[in-house]
Amino acid sequence: RAVKWVHDVIPDAPYAITEDFMNKLFNEYNIDYIIHGDDPCLLPDGTDAYALAKKAGRYKQIKRTEGVSTTDIVGRMLLCVRERSASDSHNHSSLRRQFTHGHGQ
Numbered sequence: 001r002a003v004k005w006v007h008d009v010i011p012d013a014p015y016a017i018t019e020d021f022m023n024k025l026f027n028e029y030n031i032d033y034i035i036h037g038d039d040p041c042l043l044p045d046g047t048d049a050y051a052l053a054k055k056a057g058r059y060k061q062i063k064r065t066e067g068v069s070t071t072d073i074v075g076r077m078l079l080c081v082r083e084r085s086a087s088d089s090h091n092h093s094s095l096r097r098q099f100t101h102g103h104g105q
Contacts, residue, residue: 016043022052037064 001009014021025031034053038061041049053059
C-alpha cells in the first residue's frame with residue numbers, strides 16, 4: 001500500500017490463480033494484466049502458476065533484475081528481527097551490517 005505505483009491491494013489473494021479469481025481480478029478490480037518476472041513460477045505440482053492468465057492473453061512478463069530479490073530482502077529483514085528479539089543487547093551496527101550484507105548502504 002505504501003508503494004506509489006500500487007493502486008489497490010488484494011488481501012488473501014491465492015498463490016494458485018483459479019479461473020474464478022482471475023475473472024474477479026479482471027472484472028472487479030479492473031486489472032489489465034497479471035505481471036511476473038521472467039523467473040519460473042511453479043505450483044507445488046510443477047504446473048505453471050500463470051497458465052490461465054497466459055491462455056487468456058492477460059499475462060505480461062518482465063525482466064528480472066539480477067541481484068534484486070524481494071524474497072531475499074524480506075528474508076534478511078526477518079532474520080534481523082529474529083536476532084534482535086533473541087538478544088536485546090545485540091549491537092545495532094551489527095544488525096545493519098547483516099541487513100545490508102553485500103548490498104551497500
